[in-house]
Amino acid sequence: MSITEYLKDRLSAYMIYLVSLAVALIFMQAFHIRTQCIVIVYVILLLGGAIAECWTFFRKKSFYDKLNYCLDSLDKKYLLAEMTEAPDFFDGRFLYEVLRQSDKAMCEHIAEYRRENLEFREYIEMWVHEVKLPVASLQLMCHNDGSNRYSEQLKRIDDYIENVLYYARSRNAEKDYIIKNASLKRIFGETAMKNRSEIQERNISLSAEGLDVEVMTDAKWLAFIFGQLMGNSIKYEADEIKVYAEDFDDKTVLHFRDNGIGISEADLPYIFEKSFTGENGRTHTKSTGMGLYIVKMLCTKLGHSVQAESVQGEYTEITIVFGKDKLHNIQ
Known part of the structure; x- marks a missing residue:
C-alpha cells in the first residue's frame, strides 16, 4: 500500500473537506470574525486533519503490507486468514472476518469432499477385491480344462481390474x-x-x-x-x-x-x-x-x-x- 494509492482513494473525501472549509470561511466572514481567529481555526483543522490522515494511513499500511507479504510468501493461499492478525480499524476487521468465514467454509467443503472421496475409494477397493474372485475362478477353470480360449481375455480383464485398484490407491499412496x-x-x-x-x-x-x-x-x-x-x-x-x-x-x-x-x-x-x-x-x-x-x-x-x-x-x-x-x- 503506497501513499499515492491512498491519496487517490481519499481524493473525493479531501474535495468534500475543502468545500466544507470554504463554506465555513464564507460564514465566518459573514459574521465578521477576526482574520486571526479564522487563521488559527484553519491551522488547527488542517493540522488535525493531516495528523488523523497520517495515523490512519500508517495503521492501514501496516495491516495491508503484512497481508500482502503473507499472500506472496504462502504456498497454500487459503491459509492467509490463519497467518493474519486482526487489525484495529473497522474495514480491516470486516475484511479479516470475511477471510476467516470464507476459509472456514472452504475447509468444511474440502472435508466433505475428502469424506466422499474416501468412501468412493473404499467402495472401489471392495468392488475390485470382490470381482477378482470370479475372474480368478474362471482362470483356474480354464487351466484345469486345458483350454486357453478365454485365458488371454481373462488375463486382460484381471489387468484392467488391477489398474483400477492401484489407481484408486495411488491417490493416497503415502498411506499404503x-x-x-x-x-x-x-x-x-x-x-x-x-x-x-x-x-x-x-x-x-x-x-x-x-x-x-x-x-x-x-x-x-x-x-x-x-x-x-x-x-x-x-x-x-x-x-x-x-x-x-x-x-x-x-x-x-x-x-x-x-x-x-x-x-x-x-x-x-x-x-x-x-x-x-x-x-x-x-x-x-x-x-x-x-x-x-x-x-x-x-x-x-x-x-x-x-x-x-x-x-x-x-x-x-x-x-x-x-x-x-x-x-x-x-x-
Missing part, C-alpha cells in the same frame, strides 16, 4: 506403502513368473543382468510398475525383453528395454500423461492410456524418477532411477 530395502531380482522374478504363460506363448526372450541389488522402495508398488512395463512390451509385439541395473554411489538405475514397435517421436513426450494413447494405442491395440500414467505417478510418490527413450520400429527403453536414501527424490 512402506519404503524399505527390496531386492530387484526377487521383484522382477515374481513379475516374470506372473507373465510366464504369455512370455512362453509368444516366444519372447527374457534376460536380466545386474539385478542382485537392493533399492529403497515399496516392493508391492514396484511389482505393479514392473507388471505394467512388461505388459506393454508383450502388448506391443516385443520378442526380446532385456532388464539390467547399474549401481552407483548415490543411485541405482534400472533399464527396462524391449525391441517392440517403439514409440513415435511425436508421441514420446506425452506417454506419461493421463489417458494418452498415441499412435500405437489407436492402430495396434486398444489402450486406456492409464498404465504409464499410473507408473509415473507411483514413481513420483515413491521418490523415483522415470524416463523413456524410443525409436519407432526399433526399441523402447524405460529408465527408473532409485535414490540411495529413502528421503532422496531424484529430479
Whole structure:
C-alpha cells in the first residue's frame, strides 16, 4: 500500500473537506470574525486533519503490507486468514472476518469432499477385491480344462481390474506403502513368473543382468510398475525383453528395454500423461492410456524418477532411477 494509492482513494473525501472549509470561511466572514481567529481555526483543522490522515494511513499500511507479504510468501493461499492478525480499524476487521468465514467454509467443503472421496475409494477397493474372485475362478477353470480360449481375455480383464485398484490407491499412496530395502531380482522374478504363460506363448526372450541389488522402495508398488512395463512390451509385439541395473554411489538405475514397435517421436513426450494413447494405442491395440500414467505417478510418490527413450520400429527403453536414501527424490 503506497501513499499515492491512498491519496487517490481519499481524493473525493479531501474535495468534500475543502468545500466544507470554504463554506465555513464564507460564514465566518459573514459574521465578521477576526482574520486571526479564522487563521488559527484553519491551522488547527488542517493540522488535525493531516495528523488523523497520517495515523490512519500508517495503521492501514501496516495491516495491508503484512497481508500482502503473507499472500506472496504462502504456498497454500487459503491459509492467509490463519497467518493474519486482526487489525484495529473497522474495514480491516470486516475484511479479516470475511477471510476467516470464507476459509472456514472452504475447509468444511474440502472435508466433505475428502469424506466422499474416501468412501468412493473404499467402495472401489471392495468392488475390485470382490470381482477378482470370479475372474480368478474362471482362470483356474480354464487351466484345469486345458483350454486357453478365454485365458488371454481373462488375463486382460484381471489387468484392467488391477489398474483400477492401484489407481484408486495411488491417490493416497503415502498411506499404503512402506519404503524399505527390496531386492530387484526377487521383484522382477515374481513379475516374470506372473507373465510366464504369455512370455512362453509368444516366444519372447527374457534376460536380466545386474539385478542382485537392493533399492529403497515399496516392493508391492514396484511389482505393479514392473507388471505394467512388461505388459506393454508383450502388448506391443516385443520378442526380446532385456532388464539390467547399474549401481552407483548415490543411485541405482534400472533399464527396462524391449525391441517392440517403439514409440513415435511425436508421441514420446506425452506417454506419461493421463489417458494418452498415441499412435500405437489407436492402430495396434486398444489402450486406456492409464498404465504409464499410473507408473509415473507411483514413481513420483515413491521418490523415483522415470524416463523413456524410443525409436519407432526399433526399441523402447524405460529408465527408473532409485535414490540411495529413502528421503532422496531424484529430479
